[in-house]
Amino acid sequence: MKNNFIALIAGIIFGLGLTISEMVNPARVIGFLNVTGNWDPTLALVMGGALMITLPLFPFILKRSHPVFSDKFSLPEKKSLDKRLLIGAVLFGLGWGLAGFCPGPAITALVTLSPDVIIFVLAMLAGQCLQSYVERVVIKKSV
Amino acid sequence: MEINWLGGIVGGVLIGISSVLLLLFNGRIAGISGIVGALVVNKPTKDNLWQMLFVIGLLIGAVIYALSQGGLQIQMQASRSMLIVAGLLVGVGTRLGSGCTSGHGVCGIARRSKRSIAATLVFIVIAMLTVYIKQALGL
Numbered sequence: 001m002k003n004n005f006i007a008l009i010a011g012i013i014f015g016l017g018l019t020i021s022e023m024v025n026p027a028r029v030i031g032f033l034n035v036t037g038n039w040d041p042t043l044a045l046v047m048g049g050a051l052m053i054t055l056p057l058f059p060f061i062l063k064r065s066h067p068v069f070s071d072k073f074s075l076p077e078k079k080s081l082d083k084r085l086l087i088g089a090v091l092f093g094l095g096w097g098l099a100g101f102c103p104g105p106a107i108t109a110l111v112t113l114s115p116d117v118i119i120f121v122l123a124m125l126a127g128q129c130l131q132s133y134v135e136r137v138v139i140k141k142s143v
Numbered sequence: 144m145e146i147n148w149l150g151g152i153v154g155g156v157l158i159g160i161s162s163v164l165l166l167l168f169n170g171r172i173a174g175i176s177g178i179v180g181a182l183v184v185n186k187p188t189k190d191n192l193w194q195m196l197f198v199i200g201l202l203i204g205a206v207i208y209a210l211s212q213g214g215l216q217i218q219m220q221a222s223r224s225m226l227i228v229a230g231l232l233v234g235v236g237t238r239l240g241s242g243c244t245s246g247h248g249v250c251g252i253a254r255r256s257k258r259s260i261a262a263t264l265v266f267i268v269i270a271m272l273t274v275y276i277k278q279a280l281g282l
Contacts, residue, residue: 006168007193011200012207014161014173014245019208019215021154022147027218031144033267033274040144042151047248049155050162054253057163062254067170074170075254076241081261088240089247093266095232097273100220102244103237104175106230107198109217111205116219120230125183127234128176132184 002069015108021046024109026100033097162250169193174246175201176237184238225282240266 022028023046031040066072078085096102101109101120109117162173171193178194181187187195209215221229237243240262242251247266251259 003169004193004196006164007171008196008200008203010161010165010173011197012204013157013164013200014175014197015201015204016208017154017157017161017204018201019154019205020150020157022150022216023154024205024215025217026220027144028147030220030274033270034278035271036275037278038144040146042147045146045148045151046155046158047244049152050159050249051155051252053156053159054162054249057159058166058250058253059255061163061167067166068168070168070170072170073166075172076251076256076258078241078258079256081258085240085258085262086265088236088238089262089265090236090269091232092236092240092243093269094273095229095234095236096244096266097270098221098232098277099226099229101226101229101233102175103179103233104201104243104245106233107175107179108201108205109215111202111209112215112217114217114219116223116226117217119223120226123227123230124234125179127231127236128180128238129184129234130231131235131238132180 006069014104017046017050018105018108021049024105026105029096029100029102029105033100158245158249162245162253165197166250172246172250173197174242174250176233176243177241177246180238236266 018024028042032043099120106121106124110121165171165173178197181191181194205215242262247259247262252263
């Protein structure tokens, strides 16, 4: 119950962050990625602002034996680099560069009810399901 | 477009605070691709309620902004067909690479995760190259 309340509040704050910083606007994001054009460093300010908070505070939080409202931290377990991670990052980078949308801003921009945003989000969700299906069914069968 | 100094820093700090709250209280990483993926890839159960509430929160946050600012401006940068290709790539890529800008870029780097630092460098450089090539081809 308390966990769910925190998730809702965290979501609202995150959504405010993405809109106040204009990261929901693909033109802002492409402006950052377009290094040879009229470069717009706003995205770097956003990442810098976020890291200013998370970089110093995460190590303190992770020193605790458990989170305040939960028995344990749920963190990724893999530690080393692998092909999956790097290929995934390349594909994500391609899609991000083509549209100027990454998952958070795209979902948040749904409130505009723009058909373009809805189409992007549906394609993104389809891509997630496709990847998960390929892993579960196709790859497992071939092993 | 003029640099949005204040909005960028304030927005970034809010994203950082949100990530800190989720980790401190719930022990969870604020990675949006993972949060959304958990809702669509498998049939959601009651354990996924927090992810659903986080996504609803994102939308509420945007509505609060839009109401207070008299709207939310977005300017699309790609055609519909390109948006479909890009969406598929983002979906497959974030699933395969276990994260996106928030999970790897903000939370992973803060955990000093080698994987997240590498992933963030790769997707930023690839995205910059993609924009460069897209413009060179006049797309």
